[in-house]
Amino acid sequence: MWRKPLLGILIATMVGLGVYAQGVIINEVAWAGTASNTSDEWIELYNPTDSAVDLSGWSLTFGDVVIDLGEAASTIVESDGYLLLERTDDNTVSDVPADLIYTGSLSNSGMVLNLLDQTGAVVDTANAGVESGWAAGSAKEGETQYATMERIDPTGPDVASNWASNNGLITCGHDAAGEPINGTPRAKNSATIAWETAPTVTLNGPFEGQAASGSLVIAWQAQDPDSGEDDSLQVDIYISADGGDTFSLLVSGLVGDSYVWDTTASANGDQYVLKVTVKDADGNIGEAMSPIFTIAN
Numbered sequence: 001m002w003r004k005p006l007l008g009i010l011i012a013t014m015v016g017l018g019v020y021a022q023g024v025i026i027n028e029v030a031w032a033g034t035a036s037n038t039s040d041e042w043i044e045l046y047n048p049t050d051s052a053v054d055l056s057g058w059s060l061t062f063g064d065v066v067i068d069l070g071e072a073a074s075t076i077v078e079s080d081g082y083l084l085l086e087r088t089d090d091n092t093v094s095d096v097p098a099d100l101i102y103t104g105s106l107s108n109s110g111m112v113l114n115l116l117d118q119t120g121a122v123v124d125t126a127n128a129g130v131e132s133g134w135a136a137g138s139a140k141e142g143e144t145q146y147a148t149m150e151r152i153d154p155t156g157p158d159v160a161s162n163w164a165s166n167n168g169l170i171t172c173g174h175d176a177a178g179e180p181i182n183g184t185p186r187a188k189n190s191a192t193i194a195w196e197t198a199p200t201v202t203l204n205g206p207f208e209g210q211a212a213s214g215s216l217v218i219a220w221q222a223q224d225p226d227s228g229e230d231d232s233l234q235v236d237i238y239i240s241a242d243g244g245d246t247f248s249l250l251v252s253g254l255v256g257d258s259y260v261w262d263t264t265a266s267a268n269g270d271q272y273v274l275k276v277t278v279k280d281a282d283g284n285i286g287e288a289m290s291p292i293f294t295i296a297n
């Protein structure tokens with residue numbers, strides 16, 4: 001668990017911009033609506049702090065829209081609690097009660113949301129650094145249709161890399177037609193759960209344009225944020241000879257952090273790519289890909 005704040009600080013330091021969350025934050029934005037109705041947009045706020053926050057006098061704005069959060073059914077957001085805003089009526093997320101009904105649309109071409117406290121200070125934003133469109137989420141044409149834009153690290157800044165689309169696997173709530181929503185209204189984001197539990201891997205070579213021959217040592221570093229037991233991860237390696245278009249399994253079920261590959265068993269070529277996947281005990285998968293390299297024996 002020690003990695004999480006460190007990662008947040010690292011991202012903030014590297015990027016150097018983005019508003020820091022102080023208290024309640026904008027956690028999820030259903031800017032494309034739902035499969036039932038593209039007007040059925042909704043927004044989730046979240047309190048990642050240790051104490052309750054009173055939203056009296058706070059507002060949420062985008063475009064010309066100003067939503068007075070003091071009009072919520074309860075203005076108190078408990079620690080680890082949510083506030084669900086549904087557009088037009090409570091049927092937008094039909095089986096989860098809204099805390100506040102608002103009017104006004106989120107353009108699919110992208111908008112910036114601002115969260116203002118009782119002094120009028122902007123305490124959080126969503127989608128601020130994005131020139132056009134949205135940092136994440138999708139409409140009808142998305143891989144996961146009408147996926148919401150979910151904040152990954154609730155205490156991390158509003159930068160594009162801290163937003164991801166709902167993965168369509170961890171979802172809750174139903175739309176006005178009773179169909180499942182590709183989002184997590186009033187619940188932890190799928191992107192946050194993946195970030196907290198999925199392993200990550202980085203590949204230490206081969207490097208861009210490297211010409212490999214004979215035995216090539218494939219080395220990687222893998223981590224699982226919620227266990228820390230690196231050697232419990234199962235590693236598979238895949239190889240592509242066509243620049244990453246198609247992969248075939250090279251070796252599976254490895255543990256540890258390196259593998260010696262006899263490249264003489266493979267044809268010469270200059271469009272090779274390696275992919276390493278790591279799987280934890282829960283079946284969460286992380287992967288890393290090498291740049292294109294050459295085999296010349």
Ligand SMILES: [Ca+2]
Nearest residue numbers: 031032106108
């Ligand atoms: Ca929209």
Ligand SMILES: [Ca+2]
Nearest residue numbers: 090093096098
């Ligand atoms: Ca509702």
Ligand SMILES: [Ca+2]
Nearest residue numbers: 184187188189
């Ligand atoms: Ca959520």
Ligand SMILES: [Ca+2]
Nearest residue numbers: 197224226280
């Ligand atoms: Ca894990």
